[in-house]
Amino acid sequence: KFILFCGSYKYKPNYDAINILVNKIMPNLIKTFPELKLVLTGGEINFERKWLINLGTVQKNKMIHALNNCICTVIPILEGYGSRIKIIEALMLGVVVITTKKGIEGIDYDKKKQPPFVTNNIDELVKVTEKVIKMKNVKAKSLLIKKNFQSQYSMELMAKKFYKHINKKLSV
DSSP states (O other), X not given: OEEEEESOTTXXXXXXXXXXXXIIIHHHHHHHOTTOEEEEESSOOOOOOTTEEEEESOOHHHHHHHHHHSSEEEEOOOSOSSOOHHHHHHHHHTOOEEXXXXXXXXXXXXXXXXXXXXXXXXXXXXXXXXXXXXXXXXXXXXXXXHHHHHHHHOHHHHHHHHHHHHHHHHTO
């Protein structure tokens, strides 16, 4: 049983998010779920905790395997620049995403349907993660809405829209 965070510790928004996960979120979660692990990818992490697994930089197929097998991905991003590709990829795979308003910024989602779960309050992130860990059908819900994200953010569909737009502009 593990939650996942993907991203290089060298990148300031990830640095802050990983520090929040390691110092605030996980210490609270392991009180209730002592067997829970936090898996980090991206490298450059110097933390050592018995509940922390640092995979470092991983290949795409290993990353997809980790995403498909995690309970959820918790992304407490408080600062960022543009849409988070890691969140879009997770949503397109049907992964349960727990993040902040900054983390979901630029991503179109139905606020009435959950997942993704969105809050800016760190204590609330802990509570939502606890709830997700206890829920039996949350993964099924996430898998049901993944097609919505696939249709919105598929590179193939986006490229077709782009070429259609360009052709329209060139034919004018």
